[in-house]
Amino acid sequence: MxxxxxxxxxxxxxxxxxxxxxxxxxxxxxxxxxxxxxxxEPAFIPNYLVQAILTTLFCCLPLGIVGIVYAAQVNGKNGAGDVEGAMAASQNAKLWSSISFGLGLAFLVFNVILQVAT
Ligand SMILES: [Zn+2]
Structure with missing residues (x-):
């Protein structure tokens, strides 16, 4: 100019x-x-903390805790500007919550079948 x-x-x-x-x-x-x-302003990244806690309470405690650990990392990393790390932690939190939920559901179904069968 x-x-x-x-x-x-x-x-x-x-x-x-x-x-x-x-x-x-x-x-x-x-x-x-x-x-x-x-x-x-940090990008919004879902942390799946609620899902992780619910699956911990109602399904599988050990796997749900893994989900909670990852969910807790999402906000920390996002706040520190580590968007990629936060996204990865978010994906892991979702994954472990899903696994925990799936196993919990399978366990529940298995119990119901046992109850019906006996
Ligand atoms: Zn000039």
């Missing part, structure tokens, strides 16, 4: 004119290409 004060050509990223020091951009450095918005 050209300096409105002295007409010297400046790089678009320059905050001040290289010739006269006139401020070229009022609102600070420009937004990096394609990163619209740019505020630091």
């Amino acid at each position: 050209y300096c409105p004060n002295c007409g010297t050509f400046n790089d678009d990223n320059n905050f001040r004119c290289v010739q006269c020091g006139n401020i070229l951009q009022q609102a600070g450095p420009p937004m990096a290409g394609g990163y619209g918005g740019g505020d630091q």
Whole structure:
């Protein structure tokens, strides 16, 4: 862009004119290409904590605890800016909660069958 004060050509990223020091951009450095918005609000990542706790209470305690551990990591990592880690922990929390739920359900069905059979 050209300096409105002295007409010297400046790089678009320059905050001040290289010739006269006139401020070229009022609102600070420009937004990096394609990163619209740019505020630091953490992305929303489901932590499956409720599912993990419920499966721990009603199904399989050991597997549910694994789910809770991963679920607890989601918010911690997300808050620390580790979005990839938070996503991975979220996936693990979902996985272990599902496994726990599935086994709990199988156990329940197995018990019902035993009750009916005897
Ligand atoms: Zn200038």
